Amino acid sequence: KRYFGRQIYWKSPSALQMHRVKCNEANYEFQECINSTRYLSNSRVRFLHEKQKELMKELNVTYLDLFDSYYLSAHYTAEGDGRHFRQELNEEILDWFYPKNQK
Numbered sequence: 001k002r003y004f005g006r007q008i009y010w011k012s013p014s015a016l017q018m019h020r021v022k023c024n025e026a027n028y029e030f031q032e033c034i035n036s037t038r039y040l041s042n043s044r045v046r047f048l049h050e051k052q053k054e055l056m057k058e059l060n061v062t063y064l065d066l067f068d069s070y071y072l073s074a075h076y077t078a079e080g081d082g083r084h085f086r087q088e089l090n091e092e093i094l095d096w097f098y099p100k101n102q103k
Helices: 030-037 042-059 067-071 087-097
Strands: 009-011 062-064
Touching: 042 062, 042 067
Parallel strands: 009 062
Antiparallel strands: none
């Protein structure tokens, strides 16, 4: 009731970039790196993405489908990291929806 009349948007999950993980160059213990990335899986994230997409359609909630954008943006991940994207990518994507030069 508090947010009655407000539009809800749901953002898709981000793709994972396992090929960017470099445990031998990590700034923490090698085994900790292995343990923290053991279950990173794009197939799991894609499954979650598809299920969220279906659910949001059923609920009539606008779904911001950015999965493929993140999938194609591996070069924007933090150095040696397969799951965290640099802020500049998020800003670029935000600019798609709210252009800085919009008058």
